[in-house]
Amino acid sequence: MRNEWRGNIWMIIELTIVSIILWFLFTTICTIVNVRMQHAGYDVNDLYGAEIKVVDEDSPYYRHYDSLHSPLTDRDLLMAKLNDNPYVETVGAGSNILTYSYNMYGMYLCHDTVCYQGNLRSVTPDVIMAYKIESQDGKTSSQLADIISKGELIISRPDFMLGNRYYDSSLFKDKDVYWGGDSAIVRHVGAVAYGLRRSDYEPQWGVIYAPLPDEAMPDQMVIRIVHGKDREFVESMTTAEKRAGNVYLSNLQSMESRREIAHSQYNTLIRDYLVCAFFLMIMIFLGFLGTFWFRTQQRVDEIAIRKVNGATRRDIMRRLVSESLMLLAVSTLIAIPVELLAVHYGLLDDLNVTYYHVVTLTTPEIYQSMAMTVGFLALLILAGIWFPASKAMNVCPAQVLKDQ
Amino acid sequence: MKTKLKQIYYDMRHQPVIAWVTFFATAMSVFLIMVIIMMQNVKSAPFAPESCRDRLLLGVNLHVEDIEDQDINSSSSLSSVAARVLYDDIDGVEKISYYHKWMDDSEVSVPGGESCMAQLRKADAAFFNIFDYTLIEGRYYTTEEADALMPLAVITETVARNVLGDAPWTGRDIVIDDRQYTVVGVVRDISSLAMTAYADLFVPTALSDTEGDRDNLLGQFGAVMVVKEGVDFSHIRQQVKARYSTLDAMLAQSGMRAVYHEGPYEQEVISNDDLYSNVTPDLTSAKRMHLIIYAILLLVPAVNLSSMLHSRLSRRIREIGIRRAFGCTRKRIIADVIIENFIVTLLGGAVGVVTGVIFAATYSGLYNDYENFRYGDTPVMGALLNWQTVGVALLVCFILNIFSAALPAWYASSLKPVEALNSK
Numbered sequence: 001m002r003n004e005w006r007g008n009i010w011m012i013i014e015l016t017i018v019s020i021i022l023w024f025l026f027t028t029i030c031t032i033v034n035v036r037m038q039h040a041g042y043d044v045n046d047l048y049g050a051e052i053k054v055v056d057e058d059s060p061y062y063r064h065y066d067s068l069h070s071p072l073t074d075r076d077l078l079m080a081k082l083n084d085n086p087y088v089e090t091v092g093a094g095s096n097i098l099t100y101s102y103n104m105y106g107m108y109l110c111h112d113t114v115c116y117q118g119n120l121r122s123v124t125p126d127v128i129m130a131y132k133i134e135s136q137d138g139k140t141s142s143q144l145a146d147i148i149s150k151g152e153l154i155i156s157r158p159d160f161m162l163g164n165r166y167y168d169s170s171l172f173k174d175k176d177v178y179w180g181g182d183s184a185i186v187r188h189v190g191a192v193a194y195g196l197r198r199s200d201y202e203p204q205w206g207v208i209y210a211p212l213p214d215e216a217m218p219d220q221m222v223i224r225i226v227h228g229k230d231r232e233f234v235e236s237m238t239t240a241e242k243r244a245g246n247v248y249l250s251n252l253q254s255m256e257s258r259r260e261i262a263h264s265q266y267n268t269l270i271r272d273y274l275v276c277a278f279f280l281m282i283m284i285f286l287g288f289l290g291t292f293w294f295r296t297q298q299r300v301d302e303i304a305i306r307k308v309n310g311a312t313r314r315d316i317m318r319r320l321v322s323e324s325l326m327l328l329a330v331s332t333l334i335a336i337p338v339e340l341l342a343v344h345y346g347l348l349d350d351l352n353v354t355y356y357h358v359v360t361l362t363t364p365e366i367y368q369s370m371a372m373t374v375g376f377l378a379l380l381i382l383a384g385i386w387f388p389a390s391k392a393m394n395v396c397p398a399q400v401l402k403d404q
Numbered sequence: 405m406k407t408k409l410k411q412i413y414y415d416m417r418h419q420p421v422i423a424w425v426t427f428f429a430t431a432m433s434v435f436l437i438m439v440i441i442m443m444q445n446v447k448s449a450p451f452a453p454e455s456c457r458d459r460l461l462l463g464v465n466l467h468v469e470d471i472e473d474q475d476i477n478s479s480s481s482l483s484s485v486a487a488r489v490l491y492d493d494i495d496g497v498e499k500i501s502y503y504h505k506w507m508d509d510s511e512v513s514v515p516g517g518e519s520c521m522a523q524l525r526k527a528d529a530a531f532f533n534i535f536d537y538t539l540i541e542g543r544y545y546t547t548e549e550a551d552a553l554m555p556l557a558v559i560t561e562t563v564a565r566n567v568l569g570d571a572p573w574t575g576r577d578i579v580i581d582d583r584q585y586t587v588v589g590v591v592r593d594i595s596s597l598a599m600t601a602y603a604d605l606f607v608p609t610a611l612s613d614t615e616g617d618r619d620n621l622l623g624q625f626g627a628v629m630v631v632k633e634g635v636d637f638s639h640i641r642q643q644v645k646a647r648y649s650t651l652d653a654m655l656a657q658s659g660m661r662a663v664y665h666e667g668p669y670e671q672e673v674i675s676n677d678d679l680y681s682n683v684t685p686d687l688t689s690a691k692r693m694h695l696i697i698y699a700i701l702l703l704v705p706a707v708n709l710s711s712m713l714h715s716r717l718s719r720r721i722r723e724i725g726i727r728r729a730f731g732c733t734r735k736r737i738i739a740d741v742i743i744e745n746f747i748v749t750l751l752g753g754a755v756g757v758v759t760g761v762i763f764a765a766t767y768s769g770l771y772n773d774y775e776n777f778r779y780g781d782t783p784v785m786g787a788l789l790n791w792q793t794v795g796v797a798l799l800v801c802f803i804l805n806i807f808s809a810a811l812p813a814w815y816a817s818s819l820k821p822v823e824a825l826n827s828k
Contacts, residue, residue, distance in 0.1 A: 008708060017704055018704055056583060117475075248582070264777070267772075286428065290426070290712040294422055294712070294715035364591075
């Protein structure tokens with residue numbers, strides 16, 4: 001190994017650089033994937049979302065109302081029609097109730113001197129039932145729906161705080177709060193439940209579920225259908241079925257389809273990082289293949305002498321493998337302090353690796369990524385030296401020594 | 405040169421594994437760098453209908469915050485009033501158009517027919533003066549028609565075929581979200597890679613249309629401008645910045661103020677940032693990130709190639725020793741090694757560039773981070789490949805070569821002839 005010190009230094013430099021970059025990429029991917037794998041607390045399978053629109057008064061298709069009818073009676077008629085659909089289980093309406101929509105219409109609630117900020121979602125109790133929203137304080141979805149029916153608020157427990165004035169949900173549970181900080185409007189927080197997220201790749205934001213007033217026109221709808229009846233449901237939703245008087249449903253899409261659109265930028269980011277990681281790993285593979293190919297050719301005499309002196313094929317292989325893994329060990333010893341320093345000085349946050357996730361030395365992802373990096377590099381190094389090492393194992397000592 | 409080519413051929417024949425590994429690593433590195441550069445090019449290079457990207461500025465956001473508590477804030481696109489205050493009659497602007505920043509997912513049908521979804525953009529008549537769409541039937545709506553908010557529509561060929569069937573299409577009625585419009589023009593389908601110009605349908609709007617306004621200052625409008633030849637973007641920005649005092653005066657009673665975020669933005673900013681309405685775009689950070697990526701893509705293969713070149717040269721130590729013994733200078737040895745390596749790098753680079761261009765031109769999934777991206781949309785060749793791209797490809801090969809060959813070449817040249825001849 002000492003004879004090859006120049007080549008080894010190159011390999012160590014390359015391995016160190018690649019280790020650090022791979023660790024960075026894996027940390028990012030692990031963080032994103034861990035957020036994605038978090039328990040959502042609601043169920044979007046068999047769920048459809050749509051916008052509720054009202055025909056404009058100046059449209060030729062507008063139907064004028066008598067004293068008994070209004071857009072709200074049309075809304076009720078449309079909901080009743082959907083509830084009568086044999087493929088529909090639950091229909092809920094509200095405002096800003098669609099997950100996978102990047103709306104951040106916010107509201108804040110204050111209790112004493114502390115405030116809670118969240119994405120405001122105005123819901124009917126059926127929205128809670130359609131999403132099967134789970135409580136974070138031991139209540140069932142039906143109990144949560146009852147809380148909304150009583151006119152109380154439900155808030156979520158966010159993974160991070162926005163700004164310095166906003167506090168965790170636990171301070172507000174079962175408390176009277178000022179709506180938007182206005183002491184004239186007092187509401188009661190009845191429960192803490194999982195919030196509908198804008199994307200599965202975003203951490204849990206603050207979310208405020210507030211009852212949609214009866215006299216308010218909802219602009220979105222969620223429909224839970226009977227499991228496995230997607231095709232039948234879509235076929236049943238003709239233009240006539242989606243309309244009642246001047247109120248109609250637009251852009252009816254499954255949540256899966258909405259999810260695909262909402263996740264495209266994250267999927268692209270992960271794809272790009274994986275391509276980058278793949279490129280770097282190929283480089284390591286090629287580097288070891290090339291260098292060890294040359295090295296075994298150079299050391300053919302030494303290998304022959306070792307074999308003459310009783311070294312087995314396995315010994316030769318073991319020697320080359322241990323040499324390459326030694327290089328990896330040295331580079332890992334250099335890389336790890338650099339990586340820990342990067343975390344300590346907040347470099348990962350500066351590079352926007354983690355969305356509202358502060359990475360510290362106690363974050364498990366950074367250690368998972370270190371292990372993954374070493375594991376992948378070890379595998380690639382073994383793959384890279386396998387071919388040259390096999391050639392070296394097959395060296396015929398008599399022939400080599402005769403050539404000498 | 406003939407000798408050098410012979411030398412390379414000899415090397416490749418006698419050390420095929422190392423030669424092919426070198427070649428493949430170079431090609432792969434150049435391929436990746438070129439793909440990233442071309443992805444960036446598509447975002448900023450002019451192509452129809454956004455042929456004016458070099459002189460394009462976009463003013464689409466407004467951020468309003470409480471003077472005492474910045475956590476209380478509101479931001480979005482502009483109301484008709486704010487659009488007028490900030491962007492009307494700016495010196496140095498050749499053309500300006502007001503349009504709705506966000507497109508609507510709209511249902512389109514013939515009256516009484518089944519509907520299909522399409523992306524609707526509300527824009528004034530000047531929008532069609534700024535972007536060079538290909539009109540295949542009819543005409544665009546006029547300024548007078550747009551100001552009167554007449555129910556007219558310009559649609560793309562695909563929407564026309566899907567909704568109306570066979571041509572002729574103009575003069576026929578369509579229903580968009582329960583409003584009836586008459587088709588006045590049909591344009592060739594617009595690539596979703598044209599970030600600002602893209603839509604499936606256009607209907608008239610004007611600053612007199614306050615339907616989309618959220619309040620006095622926030623709404624749905626954006627302004628797209630083409631500046632006059634030779635006018636600096638900063639000249640436009642200074643005027644816009646000065647106009648924020650008017651907005652502040654309007655907001656004074658409510659205890660709020662308007663926050664200036666360095667707008668309006670040129671194409672480079674539009675393409676490199678998500679343009680959040682309450683954040684100043686950080687182009688420096690985006691550029692730094694790109695530089696880091698390029699550096700990684702160059703540095704790692706360079707270290708790799710350098711190590712392998714070092715190995716290859718170790719085989720040629722005696723040859724170098726003989727050349728040195730016969731009077732060859734150190735400079736000549738260094739030049740020979742670098743030139744030989746550059747030829748190999750160029751060969752690998754050429755393969756990388758060609759495969760990169762084919763990949764970027766055919767794989768539309770590369771561009772799926774675009775808002776409103778539509779699968780199947782691939783860029784025109786002009787946006788991918790131009791003299792600038794070729795120049796960058798050559799530069800990449802050159803840098804890769806210098807990075808990888810400089811040190812081994814210096815090492816080879818510094819060998820003493822006696823030591824070199826004595827080595828095995």
